[in-house]
Amino acid sequence: MKRIHKFILIFVLHISLTLLIPFLATKLAPADAGMAICMILFFAVYPLSSMALGVFSTTDIKALFWTPLFCAMTFPLCFSLAMRGMVWELYVYSLAYLFLGYASSVLVFVIKKIIVERRK
Secondary structure, three states, rough: OHHHHHHHHHHHHHHHHHHHHHHHHHHHOOOOHHHHHHHHHHHHHHHHHHHHHHHHHHHHHHHHHOHHHHHHHHEEEEEEHHHHHOOOOOOHHHHHHHHHHHHHHHHHHEEEEEEEHHHH
């Protein structure tokens, strides 16, 4: 896959997860269901997507090292746009997602190094 396609895929997935889904959850679902959807996003979907982007960044580490940082920095902004008001507490979640993204990236990188050394 070309780098530009990877960049576009990362951008589209991140924007749809952090802007489109919360916007639709708050507008189309009742208040209780919207809150439940947002909690599922915070505690399940966003950590898993951060870890998936960390793993995906190891496919081309020199070009994609910035993806967990980009997603962590833009998450509070996009989610606040969906909620139509700045939520400053989201930066705490953002730091956790940043840690998860880079931790999974480093873990996969080390595992790949170990596998390559064992084959020699």
